[in-house]
Amino acid sequence: MNPPRPKPKLDAENRAFWTGGADGKLLIVHCDDCGQWTHPPRVLCRHCQSENVAPTPVPGTGEIDTLTVNHQPWAKDLEVPFVIARVKLDGAEGVYLTTNIVGSPVDEVQFGDRVRVVFEQQDEIFYPLFEKAS
Amino acid sequence: MAREAYITGVGQSEVGVRLPRHPLLLTLDAAREAVADAGLTFDQIDGVFSFPGKAAGYLAFSPVGTEDVIEALGIKSKWQMGAMEQPAQLAAIAMAAWAVKEGICRHVLCFRTVYEAGGMAQPEIYMPARSEGVSGASQWTSPFWATSAACWTAQYANRHVHKYGMTREQLGQIAINGSKNAMLNPRARAITKEELTLDKYMSARMISSPLCLYDCDRFSDASTVIIVSAGDALDEIKATPIRIAATAGSVDRYSWDQVEWPAAYETGADLWKRTDYTVDDVDTVQFYDGFAFLPITWLEGLGFVGKGEGHKFIEGGSRIARDGELPMNTAGGQLGAGRLHGFGFAHEAVTQLRKAAGERQIPGDPKVAVATSGGGPMAAALLLARD
Numbered sequence: 001m002n003p004p005r006p007k008p009k010l011d012a013e014n015r016a017f018w019t020g021g022a023d024g025k026l027l028i029v030h031c032d033d034c035g036q037w038t039h040p041p042r043v044l045c046r047h048c049q050s051e052n053v054a055p056t057p058v059p060g061t062g063e064i065d066t067l068t069v070n071h072q073p074w075a076k077d078l079e080v081p082f083v084i085a086r087v088k089l090d091g092a093e094g095v096y097l098t099t100n101i102v103g104s105p106v107d108e109v110q111f112g113d114r115v116r117v118v119f120e121q122q123d124e125i126f127y128p129l130f131e132k133a134s
Numbered sequence: 135m136a137r138e139a140y141i142t143g144v145g146q147s148e149v150g151v152r153l154p155r156h157p158l159l160l161t162l163d164a165a166r167e168a169v170a171d172a173g174l175t176f177d178q179i180d181g182v183f184s185f186p187g188k189a190a191g192y193l194a195f196s197p198v199g200t201e202d203v204i205e206a207l208g209i210k211s212k213w214q215m216g217a218m219e220q221p222a223q224l225a226a227i228a229m230a231a232w233a234v235k236e237g238i239c240r241h242v243l244c245f246r247t248v249y250e251a252g253g254m255a256q257p258e259i260y261m262p263a264r265s266e267g268v269s270g271a272s273q274w275t276s277p278f279w280a281t282s283a284a285c286w287t288a289q290y291a292n293r294h295v296h297k298y299g300m301t302r303e304q305l306g307q308i309a310i311n312g313s314k315n316a317m318l319n320p321r322a323r324a325i326t327k328e329e330l331t332l333d334k335y336m337s338a339r340m341i342s343s344p345l346c347l348y349d350c351d352r353f354s355d356a357s358t359v360i361i362v363s364a365g366d367a368l369d370e371i372k373a374t375p376i377r378i379a380a381t382a383g384s385v386d387r388y389s390w391d392q393v394e395w396p397a398a399y400e401t402g403a404d405l406w407k408r409t410d411y412t413v414d415d416v417d418t419v420q421f422y423d424g425f426a427f428l429p430i431t432w433l434e435g436l437g438f439v440g441k442g443e444g445h446k447f448i449e450g451g452s453r454i455a456r457d458g459e460l461p462m463n464t465a466g467g468q469l470g471a472g473r474l475h476g477f478g479f480a481h482e483a484v485t486q487l488r489k490a491a492g493e494r495q496i497p498g499d500p501k502v503a504v505a506t507s508g509g510g511p512m513a514a515a516l517l518l519a520r521d
Contacts, residue, residue, distance in 0.1 A: 005278075005279070006267075006268050006277050006279075006281065007268065007277070008267055008268055008269070008273040008277055009266060009267030009268060009269040009273070010267075011269070014273065039392065040271075040274055040392075065293075066290070066292055066293040067289065068285055068288035068289050068291075068292050068342045068343050068345075069340070069342070069343040070279065070280070070285055070341075070342045070343075071339065071343070072282070072341045072342060074279055074281045074282060075281075078279060081340075082279070084278055084288075084289070084342070085289075086289055086391050094392075095392075096391050097274075097391070098274055098275050098278055098280055098286075098391045099278050100278045100279070111293075111296045125277075127277055127278070129278075
């Protein structure tokens with residue numbers, strides 16, 4: 001049994017990202033003026049500084065940009081190995097998420113794999129993990 | 135002609151694991167050695183600069199602040215600076231150089247004290263209190279158990295494996311080279327007790343692929359002090375001054391996962407825009423190696439080799455050996471000589487340029503060195519020259 005995941009402290013900027021999974025949505029801050037995406041989430045657009053921004057659903061699919069197989073148990077009873085990956089999100093140009101790839105043996109996870117989000121709930125937080133799409 | 139800045143003194147405490155000596159006393163040891171090296175006394179010091187300043191919530195990481203040093207050493211400071219929000223560790227020395235060039239200070243004491251091993255033995259004093267949750271940059275990695283910079287660096291390293299064909303045998307040369315040099319460094323005795331072989335490296339347990347145990351530096355207790363002096367104050371100095379010929383640092387995004395390339399590439403390119411020296415002039419490099427992949431990013435970022443070629447350059451280890459074309463991490467680096475957190479690279483660069491490195495001294499007449507610090511989205515570098 002894995003220990004509980006480190007829990008993000010919710011605030012005005014990050015709440016939508018960490019709780020959007022309750023509605024099955026992966027929410028990334030989108031600018032309604034310039035159309036670009038800001039992640040980590042902010043109360044303004046990091047490209048044009050517009051305040052006309054809102055957490056906006058993205059498809060929840062993407063591609064593994066890079067990954068590592070982690071073997072070190074960083075917490076007591078943490079089950080290893082597991083995959084930590086950086087996923088390049090579809091539909092949100094320039095945004096990457098660090099995440100875990102679940103549902104596949106670690107040696108079957110490769111660079112360039114197509115993945116889709118699966119949310120893991122722990123209290124009010126919905127952690128966006130990813131699994132292989134095919 | 136504009137005033138120049140020089141490193142005029144270097145000092146280091148004992149380097150150990152769980153040293154009983156109080157970190158302020160380790161700082162005193164290093165400071166005494168550095169001012170004596172320069173030929174100065176504490177009352178001639180008029181500035182104190184550090185990275186990252188006292189970390190009140192995590193004293194093991196940085197147990198001593200500039201104000202502790204000013205108080206304890208009786209320094210009359212005209213300017214002080216200790217901050218985490220700098221491009222990287224060596225940025226504190228770069229800023230000291232600007233302070234003396236500007237005429238604000240004549241002799242600045244720059245220090246980095248770490249107590250990350252001893253601190254774990256006294257967690258109630260030195261370790262962070264259990265927190266209610268993660269915030270800031272770590273909230274984007276820790277929830278996925280990417281709690282260590284090892285995991286973040288590993289993802290960059292693994293991309294080199296995937297995209298450019300880097301092998302473990304190649305990567306391992308950083309730690310192997312470090313251990314060989316550390317064996318000749320009296321201050322590394324507590325960290326490296328025997329030379330690392332390729333066999334031993336290849337059979338080490340994995341931490342976060344492709345980084346194994348020997349690719350990660352080890353928590354240490356130590357203080358390193360660098361004295362930076364104004365060019366018009368050199369008549370007070372007895373040691374060979376080493377000129378700070380250029381400084382560079384950069385942070386594009388304060389994020390390990392939203393940048394395509396580590397900041398070493400931008401900082402590396404910037405360093406050469408501020409000097410007439412080129413990579414061909416460099417006699418030795420002291421590259422931050424908190425994780426073994428980072429020196430590869432500096433080799434590429436500074437343009438010693440092209441992007442994606444760093445691992446080929448270090449293959450077999452002969453080019454970066456003490457008698458190779460580009461001697462690297464000649465005191466052992468952090469992998470071999472302990473996690474001094476950046477300042478050790480400036481210390482060793484100066485020591486080599488003064489030809490004072492004893493058994494580990496590189497051959498010839500070294501005049502130019504690069505010292506670097508940082509990793510991922512943060513980077514700072516110094517170009518040092520003996521005139």
